[in-house]
Structures are given as structure tokens and as C-alpha cells.
Amino acid sequence: xxxxxxxxxxxxxxxxxxxxxxxxxxxxxxxxxxxxxxxxxxxxxxxxxxxxxxxxxxxxxxxxxxxxxxxxxxxxxxxxxxxxxxxxxxxxxxxxxxxxxxxxxxxxxxxxxxxxxxxxxxxxxxxxxxxxxxxxxxxxxxxxxxxxxxxxxxxxxxxxxxxxxxxxxxxxxxxxxxxxxxxxxxxxxxxxxxxxxxxxxxxxxxxxxxxxxxxxxxxxxxxxxxxxxxxxxxxxxxxxxxxxxxxxxxx
Amino acid sequence: xxxxxxxxxxxxxxxxxxxxxxxxxxxxxxxxxxxxxxxxxxxxxxxxxxxxxxxxxxxxxxxxxxxxxxxxxxxxxxxxxxxxxxxxxxxxxxxxxxxxxxxxxxxxxxxxxxxxxxxxxxxxxxxxxxxxxxxxxxxxxxxxxxxxxxxxxxxxxxxxxxxxxxxxxxxxxxxxxxxxxxxxxxxxxxxxxxxxxxxxxxxxxxxxxxxxxxxxxxxxxxxxxxxxxxxxxxxxxxxxxxxxxxxxxxxxxxxxxxxxxxxxxxxxxxxxxxxxxx
Numbered sequence: 375x376x377x378x379x380x381x382x383x384x385x386x387x388x389x390x391x392x393x394x395x396x397x398x399x400x401x402x403x404x405x406x407x408x409x410x411x412x413x414x415x416x417x418x419x420x421x422x423x424x425x426x427x428x429x430x431x432x433x434x435x436x437x438x439x440x441x442x443x444x445x446x447x448x449x450x451x452x453x454x455x456x457x458x459x460x461x462x463x464x465x466x467x468x469x470x471x472x473x474x475x476x477x478x479x480x481x482x483x484x485x486x487x488x489x490x491x492x493x494x495x496x497x498x499x500x501x502x503x504x505x506x507x508x509x510x511x512x513x514x515x516x517x518x519x520x521x522x523x524x525x526x527x528x529x530x531x532x533x534x535x536x537x538x539x540x541x542x543x544x545x546x547x548x549x550x551x552x553x554x555x556x557x558x559x560x561x562x563x564x565x566x567x568x569x570x571x572x573x574x575x576x577x578x579x580x581x582x583x584x585x586x587x588x589x590x591x592x593x594x595x596x597x598x599x600x601x602x603x604x605x606x607x608x609x610x611x612x613x614x615x616x617x618x619x620x621x622x623x624x625x
Numbered sequence: 626x627x628x629x630x631x632x633x634x635x636x637x638x639x640x641x642x643x644x645x646x647x648x649x650x651x652x653x654x655x656x657x658x659x660x661x662x663x664x665x666x667x668x669x670x671x672x673x674x675x676x677x678x679x680x681x682x683x684x685x686x687x688x689x690x691x692x693x694x695x696x697x698x699x700x701x702x703x704x705x706x707x708x709x710x711x712x713x714x715x716x717x718x719x720x721x722x723x724x725x726x727x728x729x730x731x732x733x734x735x736x737x738x739x740x741x742x743x744x745x746x747x748x749x750x751x752x753x754x755x756x757x758x759x760x761x762x763x764x765x766x767x768x769x770x771x772x773x774x775x776x777x778x779x780x781x782x783x784x785x786x787x788x789x790x791x792x793x794x795x796x797x798x799x800x801x802x803x804x805x806x807x808x809x810x811x812x813x814x815x816x817x818x819x820x821x822x823x824x825x826x827x828x829x830x831x832x833x834x835x836x837x838x839x840x841x842x843x844x845x846x847x848x849x850x851x852x853x854x855x856x857x858x859x860x861x862x863x864x865x866x867x868x869x870x871x872x873x874x875x876x877x878x879x880x881x882x883x884x885x886x887x888x889x890x891x892x893x894x895x896x897x898x899x900x901x902x903x
Contacts, residue, residue, distance in 0.1 A: 427790060429789075429790075450792055450793075450794050451792075452792075453789065453790060453791065453792035454791075454792030455792075457790075457791075458790040460786070460790070465784065466660075467890075468834065468838075468890045469658070469783050469784070469838075470658065470779075470783065470834070470837065470838050470839060470840040470843045471779060471780075471783040471784070471838075471840060472838065475779065475780075475840075476780075476783070476784065476787070478776070479780040479784075479787060479788055479791045479793070480791045482776050482777055482780060482791070482793060483788070483791030483792030483793045484791075484792065487773075487774060487777060515838040516783075516784075528787070531787065531791065535791060535792070
């Protein structure tokens with residue numbers, strides 16, 4: 375018997391204000407996979423991620439995440455085990471929260487309100503900050519970080535959850551090469567060591583970790599292409615996919 | 626002044642000032658940090674309308690204020706969350722409805738109801754022991770809940786979407802904070818008055834917000850500024866023979882002005898050059 379996938383969408387439709395963001399998407403992702411989600415602006419990539427963690431509700435179809443359907447208390451249960459790094463995170467420069475307090479938010483979600491973070495949890499968060507080269511900024515107000523540092527802080531918060539699956543919405547967009555390398559290295563490590571499932575939205579064909587073995591291209595709210603390839607060999611597939619996509623866009 | 630403290634009414638006023646100042650300061654931090662000050666205005670006016678409703682029907686104004694403010698919080702929460710209506714427009718409509726109800730009830734009341742007028746301006750010098758007990762109980766409950774859920778409250782107040790994505794039931798905490806605001810405003814109403822309570826909620830919290838990045842200190846400062854506003858306001862109103870509620874509010878505004886002038890947040894952050902401690 376085939377084990378239940380970590381994520382399954384069947385004929386998923388999302389429509390709001392007369393616009394169809396997802397127009398019947400079916401996708402199955404097994405635990406431990408690393409899947410790249412590519413496509414032009416408005417293709418439905420971000421909507422798909424927000425359906426998975428319950429921020430967007432389906433108009434029709436089925437979504438199953440970790441054996442649960444988002445809705446009610448299951449939404450909270452899913453979010454505790456599925457880390458989400460949003461595309462943009464605007465932070466007020468005067469906000470009374472430091473980087474480490476923000477990253478600890480991931481631990482609080484996982485522990486629930488009854489349990490307090492242990493010494494091990496604090497040590498874990500410090501090691502995450504260290505690996506993302508953020509430890510020296512730990513006590514700095516979150517709103518005083520640069521764009522790249524804020525993006526890494528959001529990834530650190532996500533890792534602090536110890537998630538089974540991570541939804542990454544263009545985590546390396548508009549970052550310098552050094553920041554991209556740091557993020558890709560740590561994602562590669564997380565995927566190898568903890569077998570964390572990664573669903574990675576990107577426009578940048580070079581900004582994907584080598585562990586990525588599957589490329590899903592979306593166009594106009596549907597999956598236009600779903601390709602599996604050897605680890606680190608996705609670049610050619612994606613380049614071809616991007617070429618096809620520009621062909622679709624032009625006629 | 627010390628002589629005055631021997632009178633029971635003054636002792637009551639000082640205690641009411643302590644509890645309502647601290648309470649309004651703390652719930653004000655939720656609103657100011659979430660940039661939801663207008664929600665506070667709406668809840669304050671709902672409490673005012675509810676208190677008048679209680680007076681009209683002959684039951685406790687405080688109970689009416691609690692019921693109306695809780696109902697307003699229950700309506701405002703979903704409105705603020707849903708994108709189908711612009712939150713500021715929807716809250717503005719609800720605010721005008723509450724003001725309309727308040728004036729309608731005032732018009733229906735027999736002329737010369739001093740209790741109704743005291744709900745307008747507040748009457749901290751005539752506040753009863755029962756009112757003080759209610760203030761103390763609500764402050765204790767809010768402080769206890771805050772201690773219990775401090776980490777989650779900070780996460781939700783500072784970045785609600787991030788907290789929700791991390792698996793914290795952010796909407797539940799948000800509604801909880803709105804309800805706490807509603808009840809706090811309702812029990813503070815007899816002391817400060819329906820037209821002035823909103824300032825005592827926002828001003829001390831906004832002043833504290835200028836001074837620190839530490840959430841715990843922010844709460845303590847806001848509570849402290851609320852208490853100081855009430856006590857200095859009381860003393861000044863005695864010295865100047867002026868209405869206490871108005872002087873309390875003006876004192877809180879003066880504290881806010883001073884905080885703005887000395888705020889370290891107005892200066893360019895020096896984080897890039899100063900080594901951080903760890």
C-alpha cells in the first residue's frame with residue numbers, strides 16, 4: 375500500500391473577487407521531497423503555498439496536509455508542523471521585539487501555551503542563528519535588520535519550529551550572493567539531516583539547493599509541467615521549462 | 626494635599642487612579658503596538674453607550690458598559706479581519722452607531738440626570754468602593770493572563786501573521802485582547818468618563834512606545850504613565866479647581882509630548898556601529 379503523501383491537492387480551486395488563482399490543481403508530494411515551484415507572476419504559486427498552511431481556503435477540491443485538512447483546530451496543528459516563509463515581511467522599525475524573540479515565536483507555536491521553552495530549545499535557536507550568521511544580531515530590534523537579515527530571520531523562525539515541511543516563497547529573492555549561499559546551504563543540510571520536505575517557490579534558476587529533485591511549473595493557476603530529475607540536475611529542466619513558459623506567454 | 630488623603634473620597638480617587646491608570650496603560654499597549662487605536666475609540670464609545678443604556682433601564686451602568694463593549698469587540702474583530710469591507714470604514718460606521726445610540730439614550734432620559742453627565746466627564750472623586758473592587762479584579766485578571774501568555778501575546782501583538790504561521794492561534798489571542806480592552810474600558814468609565822477614557826488608553830501607551838524596544842518594559846512604562854497621569858491629574862485638578870477627568874487626560878498628553886521629545890527611536894539607530902552584547 376502506498377503511504378499517504380505529506381501533501382496532496384486534488385482539483386484544488388481558489389477564486390476570489392471574480393479571479394481564479396488556482397484552477398484545478400492536483401499535486402502529490404511525498405515526505406522528504408524537495409520540490410521547486412516555478413512560474414510567472416500570477417501563476418498561482420503563492421496561493422498554492424497559502425492553501426497548504428490554511429491562510430487561503432479552497433473554493434472547490436481537496437487539500438490534505440500531514441493527513442489533515444486545513445480548517446478549525448487542524449489549521450493550527452498543521453501550522454505547527456509546516457513552516458512558512460512569506461514573500462514579504464514588512465516590519466515596523468519601532469516594533470518592540472528583538473530578533474531572537476521573533477525567532478523564538480517558532481518554538482512557542484510548536485510547544486503550545488502550556489509548555490515553556492527548555493534550555494535545549496534556547497540552544498537550538500542559538501545554533502540556528504549561528505548557522506544563518508545572525509547570532510551577533512540576536513538582541514537587535516527586528517525592525518533594524520536589513521532586508522537580507524530579515525529574510526534570514528524569518529527562515530530561522532521557521533527552522534525553530536522543527537517543521538516536517540517548509541514552504542518557502544522566494545526565500546532568496548533580492549538577496550546578495552553570500553546571503554543566497556547561506557540560505558541554500560542550510561536548506562540543503564536541513565533536507566539531508568532531518569528529511570524535511572521542502573516546497574520552494576523561485577524565479578531564480580540558480581537559487582535552488584542541489585537536493586531539489588522535482589520541478590513543478592505553474593501557469594495561469596494550473597500545473598503546466600511536472601518533472602523529476604537527478605539531484606542537482608534541475609537547472610536544465612527548469613531552463614527548458616522557463617523557455618516553454620515564455621513560449622506560452624508569447625502565444 | 627496630605628490632609629486631603631484622610632478623606633475617604635480622596636482615598637477612593639487615588640486607588641481608582643492607580644487601578645484604572647495601570648489597566649488603561651496595559652490594554653493601550655495592545656492597541657498602539659497593533660496600530661489598532663481606532664478599535665479602542667470604537668470600544669470606548671460602545672462602553673459609554675452601554676453605561677447609558679444601563680442607566681435608562683435601571684440596571685448597573687458598569688454592567689451595561691461591559692456588555693456593549695464586549696459586543697462591540699465581538700463585531701469589530703471579524704470586521705477588522707475580513708477584506709470584504711475596509712476595516713477603517715466599517716469601524717467608523719460602528720463608531721458612529723455607538724455615538725448615535727448614546728445620544729439617543731441621553732435624549733430619552735428625563736432632564737437633569739447627573740449620573741448620565743458624570744459618565745460623560747467621569748467622576749473620580751465620587752467613585753464607589755464597588756467600582757474600585759471591579760477595577761482591581763479586572764487589573765488582576767488581565768495581569769495574570771498577561772503573565773501566563775506573555776510570549777504568545779508579544780508574538781501576536783508584534784507580528785500577528787508570523788505568529789499565526791508558526792501555529793499560535795493568533796486570532797484567538799487578538800479577540801482576547803479586544804475583549805480585555807472592552808472590559809478594562811468599561812470598568813474605568815465611572816472614573817474617567819466616556820469622552821476621555823480613550824485618551825487614557827492611548828496616550829500612556831503611545832508615550833511608552835516612544836521609549837523602549839523591550840515589550841516587558843513597554844507594558845510597565847505604559848502602566849506607570851497611566852497611574853502617574855491619574856495622580857498628577859488629580860493633584861492639579863485640586864490645585865486648579867478644574868474637572869479631574871480633563872486634567873488627567875491633558876497630563877497624559879503632556880507625558881506623551883515629553884516622551885516624543887526624548888525618544889531614542891527618533892534618533893538614527895546606531896546599531897551598525899555599536900557592538901551588541903551576547
